[in-house]
Amino acid sequence: MLNHVRAALRVTIAATVLVVASAHAAPPSDLDRYVKRVFDTFETPGMAITIVERDKAPVVRTYGVRRMGEAAKVDGQTMFSMGSTTKAFTSAVLAMLVDEGKLSWDSKVVDLLPGFRMYDPYTSSEMTVRDLLVHRSGLGLGAGDLMFVPETTLTRAQIVEKLRYIKPATSFRSGYAYDNMLYVVAGQLIEAVCKDTWENVVRQRILAPLQMEHTTTSSTTPPGANKGWPHGRVSTELRGVGPMTPLPKQMSFDNSAPAGSLNASIADVARWLELQLGRGLDPRTNVRLFSEAQSREMWTGQTLIPVAQNPKPLELAQANFRAYALGWGYSDYRGQPIVSHGGGVLGSVALVVIVPGKDVAFAMMTNSEETSALAAVQYRLLDHYLGLSSPDWIGALNDVRKARIAKGQEILAAAATTAPAQGGKGPSLSLEKYAGSYRDDWYGGVTIENGGDGLSIRFEHTPAFSGKLEHVQYDTFRTRWTDRTLTEDAYVTFSLQPDGSIATMTMKAISPLADFSFDFQDLLFKPVRTVTAASK
Template sequence: MRALYHLILLFSISFVTFAQKKTVTPPPVDPLSGFDSFVNQMLIDWHVPGASVAIVKDGKLLYAKGYGFRDVKKNLPVTEKTLFGIASCTKSFTSAALAILADEGKLDWNKPIKEYLPDFQLQDEFATRTIAARDLVSHRTGLARHDLTWLYANLGRQSLYQRLKYLPLSKPLYAQYQYNNLMFMTAGVLIERISGKSWEDFLREKILQPLNMNQTVLTYPELFQKEDYALSYRDHNGQWVEQGFGSNVDAIGPAGSIKSNAVEMANWLIMQLNKGKFGEKQIVSAANLKENHTPQIVVYPAEAPFSELGYAAYGMGWSINTYRGYQRLAHNGSIEGYRSQMAFFPNENIGIVILTNTGAADYYFVNSVCNYFSDKWLNLPVIDWVPRLKIAQGEAKAKQEKAKQDNASKRKTDTTPSHSTDSYAGTFEHPAYGSFVLEPKSDGTYVGAFHGLPFTLAHYHYDIFEGTGVFDQTKFDFKIGTTGEINRVILTLGNAGEIEFKKAVK
């Protein structure tokens, strides 16, 4: 009976798969009708200074246009060739680079990377000796984000790589999806060691040049040599202020440093949709690109806030879910003031890329445009996503406000620190995060700087202080050593957990 059950189940799965492949979406009626005016309206609704969009279908670029301004002060318009930071959309390029190495017989997806990188070391020994290449690019290593190790730090890729061993894992290997930039950076180091070339040179030779992505660059110094690139912005009391370029993203380049434009990103999507082929060139084999597109772990927490969206899984550099029943692969990107999104529907052979130069709208703008595009090109009744997403935006803001209120209500009043003001001052160090210096002020607060970013500390209760600036609402829990003096402080960091900084001995 069990054998019969498995046979029936296998037949059922095969039939469903066959049926899905045979499903034909009716051709859309003039899907570009109204698209231009819709995007312009979204710029207004979501308060976005500039954007660029490209649409591909059946191996061809069908639409590419810039909107708004790449330089607000100088009134310079965005074009379809304006360069933007695509941020984490870079991850799919790094995953494809690994696939190319697999094609060349130089990489086994399932072999522990310790065999390629003898100096690879995490704090957990089992994870160190088990993690394979596919794990690095699917967010399932057990390592939390620890983004403050690299953000705005004056550290290069190799220094960050060597510091991994000082970072605690927050989950066991494979236990849970945890988005992680440092592991994608490590994938870049793996590419460098195997190929004998820098990650940047490998991508230029194996991916960018064959795809005619000739304006695409991988570092900020290269970007600044170009004429047509978008400045990034933040909203300050209704006015656009330049965000700047000091994040240090180039150091973790394989996770998020590519700067590209809509036209050239369209080539990237065409290759993805064409099973690794672009024109007459096979950039990556269909088999190993399919590895990139295959789910590796369920995205946690499993949330589908709208009935049209299915639960998501993560492949290698791609988020995989369904939109209104249609399989979709996509990825977002966020760095400085840039927000980006690329998405494609493999069975319908269509895709879109959306690039913007502000984080003020978070992902609401790109989601609105992407969903509208999807409805039109899938020939579905168009959903007005803006009211829904405005509600979601309001709920997110209300949640943040409630968190502030809860934080204030949990504070124990009428408590005092256990030690004198000077006892909490000094230099505090962590082998991966670096150090900061606390200086006391006459009002009982402290000032400091972390990776050059200023912050202050104010007493919360007992020996716990609360930060502002780069450490906004972060709790600093000062600890007493056996000598009775303050000798360390524990910071509870979002997406990292408790990180202990030791006080330097004078």
């Protein structure tokens, strides 16, 4: 998610340093000024940064406010959504179980989690624990994410059950496509082996030993908690354009917790990074949580990721290689190998970076959908610790961001003129003929109703997916979700049988910048035929 820039940001940036010992990691001397410019450029409400060097006390710096319009400042205990950086915690628990001999990375999932099924029998029988973590299952990008994004009523067990109905996009182990679904399976596998919930296992095996007292295993925090409230730009058709505003609520996706539910303070994340630099050994307590061998295994690339060419302003940061490891990404920055992972939920993003060859790590979290803000800090810190000259990353990232938004606006503008150019033809049927119940094999049901003011649509498991359908052309409509802050609108297209009855209904996100988790294109709805007494 890359967002537009407003002219100015009026927020007081307060920096604090958490002092733990006399010898600290030495950040760039201009870090506070640099972050001030990041705030001014990307309208970032709040941010927290930690820098950890092995055998030195971490530095924690915090900036901005927890929520725009309120006075409470971000501090070292303010919790931020960690998003998919949670995946490394799930893989770490599995590493501990490998150390204990309760499973191996190449154990078959069906042997540990009876009832596990993918779409085809071969993949179901051959899927290993390692396969769950490295995005080579054959599932398409973000496949199944609509079962928990935005929040749904499905349970974790139901999500795993529905996995068997998702058709693969490629053959098993043939390529890379990022998914969240199999980390949910990994969480269920942990529960089966440990005879306890994923949440309890993570608390007992990681959070408690590291004294991470300001970290929750739930995606939401209670009212009044010291939380970096989520923010976004949601006032226009293109998410990421317009004023930065607080979102109305925290999104709950605890049904996919092993893939991305943790909330953590930056001081707690520093403890996590100390463990990582210790290769599984906590330097403060001298307690080993997982072996050095498993640390190496988790950082070893498993699935090659195609390397895309960076836009020209970012060509200096061009990676030479990319791979996915076990809950981590493995790549290079200006020739130096790095281990990293980003995380994002609606309204918040996070980034964790480890430079094994320099024994340094850092993390940045912000309460807005501003990945460019985190990338700017990441590049500045990498340059500093690698002893390299640092170009104007803020300006370069802002240029790329503005170009991407301009392209998105161009595509939307072209789409908006399509229907008039075709004379606004259709629909083929009277509106009442489109009304009824529809069902997709993996998601479930959708209801379309014909009211006095036109058609409306309602998803069975997703409260936010409810709103009007507006005709575009032919047999394509578009959603106009009632909730304009947590959703992406989509095209809804009906295909007809030769007799004029509806055969299928498909969907596609309208915005070219829509997050891949809005995987409407993977849905195939079919009418639910009502069996009448006369037809029995």
